[in-house]
Amino acid sequence: MRRPIIIANWKMNGSREKNTSFLEHFLTAVNAETCDIVICPPLPYLSQIQQSIEITAINLGSQNVCQYPEGAYTGETSATMLADLGCQYCLIGHSERRLIFNESDKSIADKFLLLKKNNITPVLCVGETLQQRENNETEQVVLSQIDSVIHSVGINNFIDSVIAYEPVWSIGTGLTATPEQAQSVHLAIRNHLKTHNSQTASGTRIVYGGSVKPENAADLFSQPDIDGGLIGGASLKAESFAEICNVLSSNAEVMH
Numbered sequence: 068m069r070r071p072i073i074i075a076n077w078k079m080n081g082s083r084e085k086n087t088s089f090l091e092h093f094l095t096a097v098n099a100e101t102c103d104i105v106i107c108p109p110l111p112y113l114s115q116i117q118q119s120i121e122i123t124a125i126n127l128g129s130q131n132v133c134q135y136p137e138g139a140y141t142g143e144t145s146a147t148m149l150a151d152l153g154c155q156y157c158l159i160g161h162s163e164r165r166l167i168f169n170e171s172d173k174s175i176a177d178k179f180l181l182l183k184k185n186n187i188t189p190v191l192c193v194g195e196t197l198q199q200r201e202n203n204e205t206e207q208v209v210l211s212q213i214d215s216v217i218h219s220v221g222i223n224n225f226i227d228s229v230i231a232y233e234p235v236w237s238i239g240t241g242l243t244a245t246p247e248q249a250q251s252v253h254l255a256i257r258n259h260l261k262t263h264n265s266q267t268a269s270g271t272r273i274v275y276g277g278s279v280k281p282e283n284a285a286d287l288f289s290q291p292d293i294d295g296g297l298i299g300g301a302s303l304k305a306e307s308f309a310e311i312c313n314v315l316s317s318n319a320e321v322m323h
């Protein structure tokens with residue numbers, strides 16, 4: 068049985084004051100013992116969040132990492148530094164990074180490997196644009212984004228990572244993939260992983276992201292191959308993020 072996981076991606080939002088208030092409210096409202104919870108704040112706030120969640124079961128995640136090890140890379144943050152700050156997870160290949168910051172498959176694979184070397188779980192984000200979906204290229208695009216990492220790092224390194232399927236057209240748009248649309252891509256990903264290694268396929272957690280809200284979370288999370296969510300906008304409000312976590316957790320209890 069895969070342990071469900073829910074990840075907050077705060078993107079470039081927050082302040083020390085807002086973060087403190089978020090955690091205060093979130094910790095009272097959340098009741099999700101059967102799933103892993105991860106908060107990915109902006110980099111400058113990693114330490115602040117780390118200190119506030121130290122005695123809780125919540126995990127710390129980064130939104131990005133440098134593709135190179137330590138050295139002369141002005142403005143960057145290494146995987147070693149993230150580990151030093153207590154990060155257990157790190158997003159890589161988010162569509163905003165691929166599209167706005169021109170991240171390549173090669174740099175994403177390099178980041179993946181550096182994270183593994185530092186015992187940080189990579190959360191590999193994949194997803195198609197609206198045009199690609201309309202051209203029936205969804206599976207091809209998503210599987211090739213995954214394969215480019217597997218071919219570069221090797222399937223053994225891929226074990227225990229998390230995949231986040233986030234259709235680009237549903238991010239921040241309010242347009243959620245239907246549970247059936249999401250399940251069909253998640254199943255295609257799992258079947259494809261089987262062609263590499265059946266153990267990896269059954270153990271890899273595949274989460275859905277894209278306009279997940281308390282109102283649509285239960286239907287998405289009840290799909291057999293959706294192991295949780297990567298939440299943007301709705302993770303900025305303590306009450307809505309707690310509600311989504313609670314939905315995932317109670318869903319997991321029913322399935323046990």
Ligand SMILES: O=C(CO)COP(=O)(O)O
Pocket residue numbers: 076161233237238239240241276277278279297298299300301
């Ligand atoms: O990009 C996302 C999480 O990484 C999804 O963002 P929204 O939940 O705001 O659509």
